[in-house]
Amino acid sequence: MLANIRQRLGRYDRACQAANDAGDWDRLDHYVALLDRDVAELQRRTGQPAEAQDAAASSQPSRAAHYTPEVTWQLTDDELMAQLSELHDDPAAQEQIVATLEWREELVRVRDAEIAAWQAQQEADQRARAAAEQAEIDASPLTNPARRAGRKLTPEQTCREEYDSHVYTSYILAEIECQGHLLNREGLAAGVDPETLFMGPSARARKYASEELRTWWGRNGRTTYAEWRYAWFGRESDKAAARTAKAQSLGEVTA
Structure with missing residues (x-):
């Protein structure tokens, strides 16, 4: 208890000096009153003046x-x-x-x-490695059927298969970054396949996606096939559908 009083006396003395230097006389009066109070308390508890106490302490x-x-x-x-x-x-x-x-x-x-x-x-390095590995896989005709020239796909078929590859890549990256937490409770209870949330109507994505997945979409986007096809071909006939899909999305879900 005496040590606490002495510590307060030191703080009040420094506060008085600061108030005096700043010319803050109201604050100075306040700390002088506190100082006088604790000096009296110290004298009452020890039976001797505070100066004598300080001298005794400093001699040790x-x-x-x-x-x-x-x-x-x-x-x-x-x-x-x-x-x-x-x-x-x-x-x-x-x-x-x-x-x-x-x-x-x-x-x-x-x-x-x-x-x-x-x-x-x-974690960032892991995501970068996963993205690079997946990009290499998607670019290979061995793993991406859309890249095989001998299949003679129509432009529409090529567009669709490239989109499917994009969806799968997005799903894998989200699975890694979200540590498997892609579905909310309702989605888990319904047995939803989380990969299906990366395509189709945004209303279904809103209904079943976890907060972690919504945040991931906020950073990386979520593209419907209507938007993909418009970006792929640039046809006016696809523009309205792409615009409608985008307008129906949430703020953090580009759908």
Whole structure:
């Protein structure tokens, strides 16, 4: 308790000096009153003037050097807090313990931020590798039937198969980034195939998609076949259907 009073006296004294330097006389009067109150309280508890107490305390060597981060590396935070409460006669040591605890907190904060950044980079690298691998697969005639010249597909058939390949790629990437959480409770209960949400009416996507998948669509888009076909051929006859599909979508779902 006496250590707390002494700490307040130090804070009030510094506050008085700051208020005086700033010419804030109302604030100065406020802290002078607090200072006088705690000085009287200290004298009442100790039976001697505060100056005598301060002189007695200053005559004893401080143990502050025993509580630096380098010295206390084997002590836990709880052990430091326990010693803090025992050092009533050594305010400098108490201040050093507080500084050491604050240093540890900052160290943990920086470490956690670095770990989070590393994890985010690992996830981004994983997504990039998956996208590159899938793009390589889609570009190969061995894995993408639409790329096989000998099949003699019509332009419409080629467009459709390229769209199907795009849908599958989007589904795989979303599955990775969302860690498998593509359906909401209603979709799970209905046994919906999540891949089917990447095509067709946006109303069905709204009904069954998880929040994670909606967020993924917000970043990467969701394209219906009507939009794909219009982008593929650029025909005026497809423009109205593409515009209608886009108008019916949610803000985060490009459908």
